[in-house]
Amino acid sequence: MTEQQHSPARFTGDANPYGGGDPYADHRTADFSFTRYANLADRQLGAAVVAANDEFFAHRENLLLPEPAEFDPERFGHKGKVMDGWETRRRRGASADHPWPTADDHDWALVRLGAPGVVHGIVVDTAHFRGNYPQAVSVEGTSVPGTPSPEDLLADDVKWTTLVPRTEVGGHAANGFAVDAGQLITHLRVNQHPDGGIARLRVHGEVVPDPRWLSVLGTFDVVALENGGHVEDASNRFYSSPTNTIQPGRSHKMDDGWETRRRRDRGHDWIRYQLVARSEIRAIEIDTAYLKGNSAGWASVAVRDGADGDWQEALPRTRLQPDTNHRFVLAAPVAGTHARVDIYPDGGISRLRLFGALTEEGVAGLTARYLELGG
Numbered sequence: 001m002t003e004q005q006h007s008p009a010r011f012t013g014d015a016n017p018y019g020g021g022d023p024y025a026d027h028r029t030a031d032f033s034f035t036r037y038a039n040l041a042d043r044q045l046g047a048a049v050v051a052a053n054d055e056f057f058a059h060r061e062n063l064l065l066p067e068p069a070e071f072d073p074e075r076f077g078h079k080g081k082v083m084d085g086w087e088t089r090r091r092r093g094a095s096a097d098h099p100w101p102t103a104d105d106h107d108w109a110l111v112r113l114g115a116p117g118v119v120h121g122i123v124v125d126t127a128h129f130r131g132n133y134p135q136a137v138s139v140e141g142t143s144v145p146g147t148p149s150p151e152d153l154l155a156d157d158v159k160w161t162t163l164v165p166r167t168e169v170g171g172h173a174a175n176g177f178a179v180d181a182g183q184l185i186t187h188l189r190v191n192q193h194p195d196g197g198i199a200r201l202r203v204h205g206e207v208v209p210d211p212r213w214l215s216v217l218g219t220f221d222v223v224a225l226e227n228g229g230h231v232e233d234a235s236n237r238f239y240s241s242p243t244n245t246i247q248p249g250r251s252h253k254m255d256d257g258w259e260t261r262r263r264r265d266r267g268h269d270w271i272r273y274q275l276v277a278r279s280e281i282r283a284i285e286i287d288t289a290y291l292k293g294n295s296a297g298w299a300s301v302a303v304r305d306g307a308d309g310d311w312q313e314a315l316p317r318t319r320l321q322p323d324t325n326h327r328f329v330l331a332a333p334v335a336g337t338h339a340r341v342d343i344y345p346d347g348g349i350s351r352l353r354l355f356g357a358l359t360e361e362g363v364a365g366l367t368a369r370y371l372e373l374g375g
């Protein structure tokens with residue numbers, strides 16, 4: 001997929017001091033088209049903020065929390081105002097005559113993505129940092145194989161590519177940046193110039209798995225997000241994201257799955273996926289964990305070979321039980337590049353697993369893409 005380059009809305013400058021009431025009432029945000037891609041900096045996928053040079057006021061780990069940042073005007077701790085984000089101390093200059101930081105002074109945090117991938121856009125949200133947000137931010141990316149330590153990542157021989165050049169940002173705003181680096185990224189370095197606080201970081205993109213790993217595994221879940229599957233479209237996203245259906249592990253609460261609004265017509269809901277590459281599917285799991293009074297009543301699965309192929313039934317319309325994992329062995333393998341799950345009439349499922357193996361063509365396509373991206 002190629003990202004259409006739009007210039008996302010830009011916010012710069014201070015927000016007003018908090019004046020009471022809903023702290024989000026004056027939060028500045030916009031619709032960023034790249035948020036249709038999954039968040040590769042998701043803890044659930046395995047992402048982490050592995051190091052930061054300073055976290056005096058607030059911990060670096062807050063950056064990846066899934067929920068919006070909270071603000072309690074009354075909450076102060078030993079170090080100052082308790083902030084729900086990553087916040088560094090105020091930098092100072094070298095002398096009384098020059099008390100200001102230098103132009104190059106900045107703070108950094110190292111982020112490991114949940115899976116290697118191509119980044120299409122980044123949101124640096126300074127929610128509630130109104131007078132203490134960074135003047136500017138920049139983001140670099142690198143691809144380091146294996147499991148490097150923070151020291152390995154900070155070594156001089158690691159080559160970093162600029163994903164977001166140093167850019168002025170706004171306080172109390174979701175600052176969005178479209179990215180078009182066209183290379184595989186495993187880690188990010190997020191810089192705030194010269195210092196300050198960032199509430200949340202989101203890194204939207206596509207997972208590009210190592211084809212050697214998937215080939216050795218043989219049979220695996222060919223639609224799983226961590227293996228390179230993704231949601232192309234869905235009929236409804238009212239309560240929760242359809243991407244939840246391909247997240248790792250079992251769902252542990254209702255909004256960890258996919259739930260649609262109640263239908264009052266004669267239609268039904270669906271999700272369409274692109275598989276990691278052309279695959280042969282042999283077994284299907286549909287889980288309705290934590291969906292009890294709102295589980296889908298029935299579900300069917302179809303597979304398509306190529307973007308314009310015809311849909312071929314893999315699983316006929318089948319009754320589902322609430323809060324239950326269902327397993328189906330297919331009578332014969334079904335080959336394709338795309339899949340869809342249709343649920344009747346509405347409700348939700350928590351996970352869809354499509355177990356199979358890459359076809360020869362699938363291995364070749366994935367290997368070519370991986371090498372082209374520098375993997």
Ligand SMILES: NC(=O)NC(NC(N)=O)C(=O)[O-]
Nearest residue numbers: 057079080081082083090132
């Ligand atoms: N009111 C503040 O937030 N002040 C300071 N920050 C914290 N967290 O106390 C600062 O330096 O910006």
